[in-house]
Amino acid sequence: MRHVRPHEWADVDRGAVDAGRRARMEAHADDCDACARARDRVRQTRETFARIRVATPPQLNWEHVGARIYWVTSSERRANQRKPPRPRPRAWLLAAGAFGLAASVGVAYLFFTRGPAGSSGSAPEVAAVQPAEPAPTRTMSVQLVAPPAAQPLRGVITFSQGAVTRGGERLDFDSVIAPGDRLATGADGTLTVQFGSATGFTLGPRSSIELRSFDQRHVAIALDGQVTVEVEHRADDQRFEVLAGDAVVSVRGTVFRVEHRDSELEVACARGVVEVARGGGEHEVAAGHTLSLAAGDQLAGRTPADLTAAARETLERNVAVRLLPAWTDVDGARATSATLRLAATGDQPIEVDGEVVGQGSFRARVMSGRHHVETGEGRGSWIRLEPGADEVAELAPAAPPPSTRQLAHKAERTRRGQLDRALGHGRRVRPCLRQLEKQGLLDGSFVVLDLGVNRDGSLGYLNVAQTNLPAQAAACVRTVVDAARLPDGPSAELRYRIAF
Amino acid sequence: MIRSVRRKSTTSGARALTEEAELIRRCRAGEREAEEEFYLRFRNQVAANLYRVLGSRIDLDDLVQEVFVIAFRGLERFRGESRLSTWLYRICVNVALGRIRQKTRRPPPILTDQPIADDVDLSPPHPEALLVQQQERERVYRILETLPPKKRMVLFLHEIEGLDLKEIAYVLGVNPVTVRTRLFYARREFYQRVAEEEE
Numbered sequence: 001m002r003h004v005r006p007h008e009w010a011d012v013d014r015g016a017v018d019a020g021r022r023a024r025m026e027a028h029a030d031d032c033d034a035c036a037r038a039r040d041r042v043r044q045t046r047e048t049f050a051r052i053r054v055a056t057p058p059q060l061n062w063e064h065v066g067a068r069i070y071w072v073t074s075s076e077r078r079a080n081q082r083k084p085p086r087p088r089p090r091a092w093l094l095a096a097g098a099f100g101l102a103a104s105v106g107v108a109y110l111f112f113t114r115g116p117a118g119s120s121g122s123a124p125e126v127a128a129v130q131p132a133e134p135a136p137t138r139t140m141s142v143q144l145v146a147p148p149a150a151q152p153l154r155g156v157i158t159f160s161q162g163a164v165t166r167g168g169e170r171l172d173f174d175s176v177i178a179p180g181d182r183l184a185t186g187a188d189g190t191l192t193v194q195f196g197s198a199t200g201f202t203l204g205p206r207s208s209i210e211l212r213s214f215d216q217r218h219v220a221i222a223l224d225g226q227v228t229v230e231v232e233h234r235a236d237d238q239r240f241e242v243l244a245g246d247a248v249v250s251v252r253g254t255v256f257r258v259e260h261r262d263s264e265l266e267v268a269c270a271r272g273v274v275e276v277a278r279g280g281g282e283h284e285v286a287a288g289h290t291l292s293l294a295a296g297d298q299l300a301g302r303t304p305a306d307l308t309a310a311a312r313e314t315l316e317r318n319v320a321v322r323l324l325p326a327w328t329d330v331d332g333a334r335a336t337s338a339t340l341r342l343a344a345t346g347d348q349p350i351e352v353d354g355e356v357v358g359q360g361s362f363r364a365r366v367m368s369g370r371h372h373v374e375t376g377e378g379r380g381s382w383i384r385l386e387p388g389a390d391e392v393a394e395l396a397p398a399a400p401p402p403s404t405r406q407l408a409h410k411a412e413r414t415r416r417g418q419l420d421r422a423l424g425h426g427r428r429v430r431p432c433l434r435q436l437e438k439q440g441l442l443d444g445s446f447v448v449l450d451l452g453v454n455r456d457g458s459l460g461y462l463n464v465a466q467t468n469l470p471a472q473a474a475a476c477v478r479t480v481v482d483a484a485r486l487p488d489g490p491s492a493e494l495r496y497r498i499a500f
Numbered sequence: 501m502i503r504s505v506r507r508k509s510t511t512s513g514a515r516a517l518t519e520e521a522e523l524i525r526r527c528r529a530g531e532r533e534a535e536e537e538f539y540l541r542f543r544n545q546v547a548a549n550l551y552r553v554l555g556s557r558i559d560l561d562d563l564v565q566e567v568f569v570i571a572f573r574g575l576e577r578f579r580g581e582s583r584l585s586t587w588l589y590r591i592c593v594n595v596a597l598g599r600i601r602q603k604t605r606r607p608p609p610i611l612t613d614q615p616i617a618d619d620v621d622l623s624p625p626h627p628e629a630l631l632v633q634q635q636e637r638e639r640v641y642r643i644l645e646t647l648p649p650k651k652r653m654v655l656f657l658h659e660i661e662g663l664d665l666k667e668i669a670y671v672l673g674v675n676p677v678t679v680r681t682r683l684f685y686a687r688r689e690f691y692q693r694v695a696e697e698e699e
Contacts, residue, residue: 006691038691041695041697046659048636053552057550057557065561066536066543072565073569073572475631479634
């Protein structure tokens with residue numbers, strides 16, 4: 001009998017081979033080591049298949065995944081609802097087109113049957129087809145129409161913190177930002193204004209701006225202080241400028257920050273390119289670069305410095321995370337969004353739907369719907385906002401730093417005790433070390449593990465930090481620890497040592 | 501998965517179908533509660549499907565998200581010709597297939613602290629047996645990864661999920677004859693590699 005092909009053993013295993021053939025295959029395998037080995041391997045593999053079939057999936061952070069799904073689908077739905085219907089061809093346009101076509105045919109008919117102007121009506125047919133002279137040029141008068149005036153822009157506040165004023169008066173969060181507005185922030189103030197899809201600016205602390213021009217063709221912001229701007233790609237005839245003292249920073253489609261204080265200027269660009277003009281000189285600042293100019297410095301000969309990766313990321317996210325994901329106009333944005341009032345003590349970052357939006361106490365505009373709000377410690381809650389709602393999101397009170405340490409220490413102790421019990425105080429890893437034990441090499445052996453325990457008791461990470469065990473034994477110990485089931489409780493990070 | 505659904509009694513099956521139809525109707529109407537219910541009802545199943553196909557929890561949350569986003573987008577077009585779970589299973593398989601294809605174009609990531617076998621149950625545990633099982637599982641997925649994506653998926657659906665040719669054809673949206681051909685070559689190739697692999 002020929003050798004048995006490996007997949008035929010799988011057929012045997014699933015009962016697709018008759019008894020006679022199976023007996024012959026088994027008999028062959030009794031005499032053929034290679035076939036017997038293949039049979040064992042295939043059977044082992046199919047047993048593994050069975051285990052895979054009933055494997056339970058790891059627990060995910062379901063709330064976060066759910067929030068992300070909701071975010072994507074609800075944003076898409078709103079964008080679809082706002083999409084204007086495709087204009088249907090109008091009847092009068094069709095009629096005008098048909099009339100134009102008929103007129104053209106008529107003119108062509110007259111031209112070819114009567115010939116060009118000046119020729120005789122009785123000219124032979126061939127002469128009409130090939131006119132000897134070109135048709136005379138006709139002058140048409142066209143009335144030039146002046147381009148429509150640019151529509152003024154309006155903005156909506158999407159983030160406000162601390163003291164923020166307009167024209168010296170306290171700025172209401174629901175205000176509409178319009179051309180000519182003078183906005184200012186105090187030492188603790190920050191303000192983000194959105195005025196287009198993925199377009200807006202964030203005014204930093206101790207800053208003021210004046211919207212000197214704020215329409216669809218030209219946005220010019222006179223700045224004293226710091227502003228970070230995110231501009232979606234704009235059309236060729238649109239300009240966006242920041243007037244910083246005697247310098248002009250102009251841009252098309254980018255993320256950048258301009259800081260202008262006491263005649264000192266710093267321009268940092270995260271994406272795209274910005275152009276800095278000062279005293280007749282011009283300089284481009286490309287993505288990932290920053291340019292600093294002291295008072296009186298000339299642009300000529302200046303070289304932009306590199307922006308660190310962290311600074312660039314911060315800059316990129318500064319405005320983006322505070323903008324509404326879908327935008328049609330100010331009224332649409334206000335009608336479909338809601339206001340969240342958030343407060344956390346200390347420097348705790350506050351996340352909305354997994355994105356850090358700010359620190360401390362602030363108001364933020366978010367799309368209506370369900371949102372997950374949490375502090376940096378991961379303690380959060382769900383909140384459902386109706387359109388136009390203004391609600392205070394409850395955050396678990398943040399513990400001051402010493403208490404945080406105490407909590408962490410307590411969590412670590414709790415989890416350590418639970419892990420001790422789950423591992424039977426080391427007994428459950430003993431079988432991993434049987435070989436070493438037999439050889440009398442166990443004394444003095446140890447494994448140090450770094451592990452993170454999630455709130456649901458699962459292990460976030462598990463690494464062998466240090467050991468003097470052989471690799472296989474260490475891997476075995478790690479597997480046992482990884483499989484340990486802990487109850488729900490505090491999240492903790494700990495270094496766990498098992499010594500023998 | 502598909503077979504287990506079929507084993508249900510007619511009465512409970514009819515009731516489940518009615519409930520599903522109602523859930524779909526509410527989701528289509530844009531009811532948030534319905535979408536949440538949909539997510540809660542199927543999230544474990546979706547994660548389990550993806551996890552079984554890929555054998556890894558890397559990016560599992562992203563893939564689960566992708567499946568649900570596709571499902572919510574496509575509910576309008578769901579004609580009810582199959583159970584919702586079967587339809588979702590089909591989406592899972594296609595999302596996983598996309599991931600496998602993506603992986604074949606990229607070098608594999610170096611992983612140190614994300615073991616494949618994180619789901620082994622220790623009751624009662626025997627560490628050595630556990631380790632062997634984990635290594636076996638890793639070996640199986642390693643060999644599966646050497647197969648071209650289409651063959652790998654057909655083999656997985658037949659050998660691990662236990663689907664027949666017609667069911668695989670439905671899930672993958674191909675002709676049953678094509679499935680049969682792919683399966684024939686996939687099984688031959690896979691078990692050959694199983695037999696040849698060094699201990």
